[in-house]
Amino acid sequence: MALNVDLSTYVRYHDDGTAHLELAVDGVDCAACIGDIENALGRLPGLARARLNYTTHRLTVEWSKGAFDPAGVIERLSCIGYRAYPFAIDDSEDIDARQARWLLRCLAVAGFAATNVMLLSISVWAGNASDITPETRDFFHWLSALIVLPAAAFAGQPFFRSAGRALRLRSVNMDVPISLGIVLALTMSVIETVRHAEHAYFDSAVMLMFFLLLGRYCDLAMRRKTRAFASNLAAFRAPVAMRLDVAGNATMVTATALAAGDVILVRPGERAPADGIVILGHSEIDDSLITGETMRRSVDPGGEIHAGSMNFDGALRVRVCAVAGSTLLDGIERLVELAINQKARYQRLADRAARLYAPIVHVTALMTAAGWLLSGASLHDSIVTAIAVLIITCPCALALAIPAVQVVAAGALFRSGVLLNSADAIERLAEVDTIVFDKTGTLTMPEPSIANISMIDPSTRLLAARLALASHHPLARAIAAATPGSTVADGAQETPGQGVRAEINGVEARLGSADFCALADDFGRVRGEDPEVSLMGFRHGEVTAIFEVRQALRADASVVIDAARALGFSIWILSGDRPDAVEHCARVLGVAQWRGAMKPAGKIAFLEELKIAGHKAVMVGDGLNDAPALAAAYASISPITGSQIAQAAADTVFLGDSLAPTFEALTISRRARAIMWQNLWLAGIYNCIAVPLAITGHVTPLIAAAAMSGSSILVTANALRARSLHSLRKASA
């Protein structure tokens, strides 16, 4: 069936009559892909331009308005083996891109000024020690001023603006002392140049800006990389809906394009793309992504269905609407909002350092000036010494101490599959002492898998998998996934709600429900032992098998929990599922502290109890019902398979089937925080040595330059240590 695809919400029209579409492309993994994709699209008639960005894996296509159907691009790409997903660049990414370009421009100007001024400054320092004439020195100083003043006015803007914002809010951030130091150093240098003095600090001011801009640019570049990756993933996973028009024709649209009142088709094995009311059809649906409850419920016309529910048996027609009166969803959104409002804003380490640092430095400088005046020095000399104190303490090391670690740690997290949603997540994760896990979808795999795989004869399993491939049923998919590399059976026919049958080697094979496979007695026996398990029968002549399908634990769940406990974390399991199901899971994992049948409000109340008891908890959860708890917890982690509301509420998102990234997120963060503190101490020690020198008037521009670059390099080199990963393998070895 050729499908209509509606991309109109993603196409952007420019004034010159061209239309643009951005696509995130999955499967780009080698350089040859660029040529493959661009050449294949180059032959499409009507397409004006196609260019793949290999860094972000995004494709931009351009055509003149009305002359081309962009759905052809997706179709053409799928022919050559790439999946492309329409993509809307969100505003924050656009703002970041502009910010990055601006910072890079400032960095270039600061770099140009720093190198050229250093050339002149070194000549002056060398000349002061030998035989430079005052005229040459003045010439060099004036040249330096000519370079540095415009450069600082341009490249200093990021600091000046941020300092201005902070001062308007009557607070102090690190940019306030930085801006003050730059401005004072430049003013003093100009005055000294006019007075034909020996020393000017042009080089220090511009070098400071260069180092700090470099740190800031790297920080932003890392954030952009993570964000681009995350939004590509979001595009890959964006729910797709089959919208039906009045005549019953289906058009494929992304769920964001759905409007209330649209009628959509939800086929078996699909997740509902939006909330709505069932108008036709009957099925069993799995709400575990929403409530954590693993028991399926049946829906009939008039029943409610939520975005993220898995449809098991029958095709459903659903009228999209914000499920009004749905106490569940409304309640959750209200709870998330409440939790975000009540949460105390975390004060970042860098801001705390700035708040402590700025007054100390400024008072020291004032006292230096006063001290020299009292001891009989001239006003000019006293002020020059005081400004030297400000310059030497200018928080180059202090301002780099934390961002440098942040960049390196975010990179390490990215490599272990953890994406940061909020910038201060690393610092908060590092302070955590309690881990609260949700069960369904977090400790267990989001999709069901076969529990009794070792009990089933491999040849039987292969036959079952060949039938299972013909079905969209989630249980059948689990069977197919357990036997990779099998091929679909010829002539397989699916009876909705019953099963699949096909003739294999002249004998009919059936895969499906108890009645369909005539296995009612065996089903009853297995159910008697374990009422929770989902069963799928298989019959091929006299050969029969029963597949027990359940949401299995993530393969490394118990390793991760043991490792976390060994590091002193206290572990809890909080689930919305039935207590007996939670108990079983907790027993397998050896977790003594668990609660079942928790409502969203109950989870928040529980986290509140932990907080009152003095614990800082990280919540790990995926479901809609976890979203309020994720927002309320001190820090939070959500798997990429989780519901969108949960991911939006979480601080970090982890990728993949393994639980290890959650553990690594905690260990990397702890290590990063330790290194942040070390760096703050290093910066402090540096100041303890440099400030007395400056107060006693022994600092020359040469010493200032050496001390500042030395300390910056020291903290940056120390920050690089956050790269080495305290991995789970090392911990368990």
Added chain:
Amino acid sequence: MTILVILVPLALALGALGLVAFMWSLRSGQYDDLEGAAVRVLSDDDISGRGSPR
């Protein structure tokens, strides 16, 4: 030493030329896809004549 009056501004002018070149390359989007630029140089679609160099 008067030669400095010519040489130093000359050196600065050359540096400024580099800065202007960088600004131009930044503006024309040459830093938007660094990894792509590194591998595109290896493709020889302009020699084979097939495909469309864009």
